[in-house]
Amino acid sequence: MTILNRFTPFFLATGLMVFSSFALSAPVKYEIDTKGMHASINFKIQHLGYSWLTGRFDQFGGDFTYDKENVSNSEVNVTIDTNSINTNHAERDKHLRSNDFLDVKKFPKATFVSSSIEKTGDKTLAVKGKLTLHGVTKTIEIDAQKVGEGKDPWGGYRAGFSGTTLIKLADYGITYNLGPASANVYFQLNLEGVRQ
Numbered sequence: 001m002t003i004l005n006r007f008t009p010f011f012l013a014t015g016l017m018v019f020s021s022f023a024l025s026a027p028v029k030y031e032i033d034t035k036g037m038h039a040s041i042n043f044k045i046q047h048l049g050y051s052w053l054t055g056r057f058d059q060f061g062g063d064f065t066y067d068k069e070n071v072s073n074s075e076v077n078v079t080i081d082t083n084s085i086n087t088n089h090a091e092r093d094k095h096l097r098s099n100d101f102l103d104v105k106k107f108p109k110a111t112f113v114s115s116s117i118e119k120t121g122d123k124t125l126a127v128k129g130k131l132t133l134h135g136v137t138k139t140i141e142i143d144a145q146k147v148g149e150g151k152d153p154w155g156g157y158r159a160g161f162s163g164t165t166l167i168k169l170a171d172y173g174i175t176y177n178l179g180p181a182s183a184n185v186y187f188q189l190n191l192e193g194v195r196q
Helices: 003-025 090-097
Strands: 028-032 040-047 051-057 060-066 075-081 109-119 124-133 136-151 157-168 184-195
Touching: 028 157, 060 184, 075 184, 124 157, 136 184
Parallel strands: none
Antiparallel strands: 028 060, 028 184, 040 051, 040 184, 060 075, 075 109, 109 124, 124 136, 136 157, 157 184
16 A cells, blocks of 8 residues: 555545535525514604604515624625605605605615625624615615524524614705704614525
């Protein structure tokens, strides 16, 4: 038996270990689970400085890629149907869809596409990217955290993240006068994805 033959099993085993390690650390793609309503995009804005008005977007979709070994390889893409805005008040929602605010006939979609994701703590992330809303694209940062991941009861594998950010309406060309207390909108994103 030659030296090469004697060490062939060793080389093969080492190669398999390296390949397995690479495969385990590769980015994993998840589709956001909107069918089961295990994701939500919520917002709140002050009303006259006296209380909070809350709402959500009922229709959205997208995906995210998560690399637990190298978070900088991760990314997220979300598309929102602006016509699906819901504040639990039909007349107000009609006004919000008008050209005073979202102008949904002209701008039926809003999108967020990440440009960088940085790990900031054990389960916390800084997600930077481009938000396009009302025809305007601006860079925003989302303070995010990993909620968890694991198998589901239906044979799939899921991961979930939550994040918050604040935007100034005027930055997106929405200048309807709501008073100084209502210049900013706070968003909360809860994204649960199913591994593809």
